[in-house]
Amino acid sequence: MSPSRLSNFPADNSVPASNSGASTPRFFGKLNASMIESKFLSHPEDLGVVAVGFSGGQGKPGVDAAPTALIESGLLDQLRDELGYNLHGHGAVHSYADLAPAQDPPHRGMKNPRAVSAVTRQIADQVYAQAREGRLVLTLGGDHSVAIGTIAGSARAVRERLGGREMAVIWVDAHADINTPETSGSGNIHGMPVSFLTGLAREEKEEFFGWLKDEHRISLKKLVYIGLRDVDAGEKRILRENGIKAFSMFDIDRHGIGRVMDMALAHIGSDTPIHLSFDVDALDPMWAPSTGTPVRGGLTLREGDYICEVVHQTGSLVAVDLVEVNPRLAPEIEMGAHETVRAGCSLVRCALGESLFTAAMASTVTSGSLVYERRVVERVHKYHWPAVQLNVWILIMLVASCLIIGVFSTFIQIQQVLLLPIPWYFPYYITVSALTVSFILLLLWLIFQRRLLPSIVMIGGFILFVLWMVGLIVTSIQLWGPEGSVSSNCSLFVFGADPLPTGQNLETLAWLQQRGICQSWQAVFAFGLVGAIFLLWIMVMAYQVFADDARDVGSWGLMSGV
Numbered sequence: 001m002s003p004s005r006l007s008n009f010p011a012d013n014s015v016p017a018s019n020s021g022a023s024t025p026r027f028f029g030k031l032n033a034s035m036i037e038s039k040f041l042s043h044p045e046d047l048g049v050v051a052v053g054f055s056g057g058q059g060k061p062g063v064d065a066a067p068t069a070l071i072e073s074g075l076l077d078q079l080r081d082e083l084g085y086n087l088h089g090h091g092a093v094h095s096y097a098d099l100a101p102a103q104d105p106p107h108r109g110m111k112n113p114r115a116v117s118a119v120t121r122q123i124a125d126q127v128y129a130q131a132r133e134g135r136l137v138l139t140l141g142g143d144h145s146v147a148i149g150t151i152a153g154s155a156r157a158v159r160e161r162l163g164g165r166e167m168a169v170i171w172v173d174a175h176a177d178i179n180t181p182e183t184s185g186s187g188n189i190h191g192m193p194v195s196f197l198t199g200l201a202r203e204e205k206e207e208f209f210g211w212l213k214d215e216h217r218i219s220l221k222k223l224v225y226i227g228l229r230d231v232d233a234g235e236k237r238i239l240r241e242n243g244i245k246a247f248s249m250f251d252i253d254r255h256g257i258g259r260v261m262d263m264a265l266a267h268i269g270s271d272t273p274i275h276l277s278f279d280v281d282a283l284d285p286m287w288a289p290s291t292g293t294p295v296r297g298g299l300t301l302r303e304g305d306y307i308c309e310v311v312h313q314t315g316s317l318v319a320v321d322l323v324e325v326n327p328r329l330a331p332e333i334e335m336g337a338h339e340t341v342r343a344g345c346s347l348v349r350c351a352l353g354e355s356l357f358t359a360a361m362a363s364t365v366t367s368g369s370l371v372y373e374r375r376v377v378e379r380v381h382k383y384h385w386p387a388v389q390l391n392v393w394i395l396i397m398l399v400a401s402c403l404i405i406g407v408f409s410t411f412i413q414i415q416q417v418l419l420l421p422i423p424w425y426f427p428y429y430i431t432v433s434a435l436t437v438s439f440i441l442l443l444l445w446l447i448f449q450r451r452l453l454p455s456i457v458m459i460g461g462f463i464l465f466v467l468w469m470v471g472l473i474v475t476s477i478q479l480w481g482p483e484g485s486v487s488s489n490c491s492l493f494v495f496g497a498d499p500l501p502t503g504q505n506l507e508t509l510a511w512l513q514q515r516g517i518c519q520s521w522q523a524v525f526a527f528g529l530v531g532a533i534f535l536l537w538i539m540v541m542a543y544q545v546f547a548d549d550a551r552d553v554g555s556w557g558l559m560s561g562v
């Protein structure tokens with residue numbers, strides 16, 4: 001993070017706001033909004049802009065001045081002149097002063113509940129009105145409570161336009177903002193929007209977010225966090241209990257932003273519209289100091305830009321929020337507000353396709369139909385097999401298989417010596433047992449390679465279980481079947497022989513041999529039964545290992561750093 005990185009900015013961004021449009025080299029002309037084909041927008045070249053000058057979701061004044069600061073720094077001009085969007089609804093920064101209630105005492109501990117509810121309701125309508133037209137919607141906040149409105153509005157429009165389809169949300173933030181009124185320590189609603197949007201927090205009364213209906217809500221399964229590093233205890237519990245996909249700064253350090261985004265987008269899938277809600281405090285205060293709740297150890301500006309770029313490249317983007325820029329804060333940091341606004345502009349331009357514009361201009365080979373394939377995602381699984389149980393299973397199955405092989409090989413020999421035919425199930429059971437031994441060897445090899453996949457174990461276990469059951473049933477029929485059953489012969493002639501032959505003579509030897517055969521039958525049955533049960537057990541074990549993984553990967557399980 002050398003200061004020289006600052007010089008990476010396009011030159012036009014450092015010129016004072018209002019001339020930035022004029023400073024654009026003329027030959028750029030007006031290009032198509034984006035080189036990426038939009039999957040869900042009918043008018044991707046149209047950008048609905050909602051500028052929200054609202055700060056009631058938290059206590060620090062100034063965040064309501066952000067839209068004006070962003071616009072004055074030339075953001076909208078750049079979107080129109082350089083990225084080629086047709087802007088809609090960008091005429092005014094809304095202050096929602098008319099919605100301020102005369103009195104607004106706390107409700108369930110929430111501060112300014114009536115004001116935030118009324119304003120977000122109005123924002124929902126504004127965003128919906130733009131999104132309904134099949135436009136991309138950009139909301140400039142405001143504090144993060146405004147996302148109650150933006151997401152409610154775009155979720156509703158997506159459902160309506162795309163036949164009830166659900167929308168995913170990528171929430172880039174240092175905070176999870178998923179407190180319920182009851183878990184919140186501050187009472188600030190900018191720490192609660194996600195709980196209202198997912199239905200974790202609910203209210204009947206219209207004036208306290210009772211206007212949020214199912215059509216406005218998003219599923220907890222379609223929510224992905226990126227950049228978390230300051231999560232309240234109650235929020236951690238909510239994330240864990242609901243298995244919410246969350247990539248903390250720890251995950252970004254470990255895997256890198258590239259892999260984290262691959263995993264995040266793989267979770268969402270390529271067939272789901274995406275709403276990107278970007279809180280500028282996800283960036284490290286080094287890049288964005290002027291924000292209400294800065295937390296050190298955040299994203300670099302480049303990482304933030306990258307997130308926006310790859311989300312744009314999916315072609316699934318339907319709406320973008322940029323919130324929590326507060327130009328009045330961090331006056332002690334030289335150019336702090338300017339830098340924060342600049343960072344915000346950079347994020348928005350990336351989300352709206354700037355890098356592609358640059359890439360296409362710079363490339364000598366790409367044409368207008370530049371398409372970025374999303375890389376095939378390789379998910380990292382960490383399966384936790386119960387070591388002791390697995391070892392016991394392997395040992396017992398080995399013993400059972402070897403015993404059955406031994407017994408039936410002996411039986412075959414005996415039949416041969418006695419010149420009797422060999423029944424089919426002798427070689428059958430030997431084959432099944434040999435297969436079991438091979439399966440165990442395969443498992444051992446996979447364990448050694450650290451690639452023991454539950455699916456392999458489940459499929460193998462199931463096939464062997466079926467084969468093994470056939471053997472077990474045939475043995476039972478031989479033992480207790482209707483005619484000349486082994487069991488009754490044994491108890492009658494062998495165990496029940498009266499008097500028991502004794503002494504060193506052929507009769508005694510023959511009796512001993514017969515007793516051995518009878519006992520072998522019993523052992524085969526016993527181990528056949530044990531084997532079948534153990535094969536069931538390994539399938540259950542594999543299923544549990546699989547289920548544990550599904551709960552862990554990429555969700556709170558990876559977030560040991562928070």
Ligand SMILES: NC(=[NH2+])NCCC[C@H](N)C(=O)O
Nearest residue numbers: 144175179186188190191293
């Ligand atoms: N959007 C934000 N900056 N949120 C900060 C939330 C901080 C804290 N978790 C709270 O509930 O108050």
